[in-house]
Amino acid sequence: MLDDLDKSIIRALQHDGRKSYAKLAPEVGLSQAAVRQRVQRLTESGVIQVVAVTDPLSVGFTIQAMVGINADGDLRSIGAELGKLAEIDYVVVASGRYDLLVEVVCENSKDLFDLVNDVIRSTPGVRSAEVFTYLDLVKQTYTWGTR
The missing domain is CATH 3.30.70.920 (Lrp/AsnC effector binding domain/regulation of amino acid metabolism (RAM) domain)
Known part of the structure; x- marks a missing residue:
């Protein structure tokens, strides 16, 4: 189940998948370590993928x-x-x-x-x-x- 913080991280990464944890942290109100843990959990569970999308x-x-x-x-x-x-x-x-x-x-x-x-x-x-x-x-x- 996704909480509001997970959803905020997802929305931010949908706009810029290369955004650093340092930039994400203040946007979502978490520490860099907490953002890193959440992104790792979202990735490992298959909720998100961070890839280069090409034309x-x-x-x-x-x-x-x-x-x-x-x-x-x-x-x-x-x-x-x-x-x-x-x-x-x-x-x-x-x-x-x-x-x-x-x-x-x-x-x-x-x-x-x-x-x-x-x-x-x-x-x-x-x-x-x-x-x-x-x-x-x-x-x-x-x-x-x-x-």
Whole structure:
């Protein structure tokens, strides 16, 4: 269970994941040591990750797409199997038209085709896959706060 101090730390790190404990401490009203302990606990429990988020198009990838997948069988198992692929950065079990949605990042259109045709569609349990290539990224944020 997150308390108000945990939530304050999370909100601050969502805006600047590199903020030092020395700068966080007065913002949240704790000592540096207490902030460090809380961040460590939040990290170890999987509540937060502190990572460098890159723009795939700026680091050599030219194609991003969402793939809608219809599947038979255990959706979590199929999703976990697809999640092992390096090109897939996001997997969700969904309601609606598709059973699973996976986001893929590829170097080029040939790699996207090969991934979908040779790997995703041949994964046991996958019945069909529809690709939605991204034309323009309008918004991507990681600062949704806490509740």
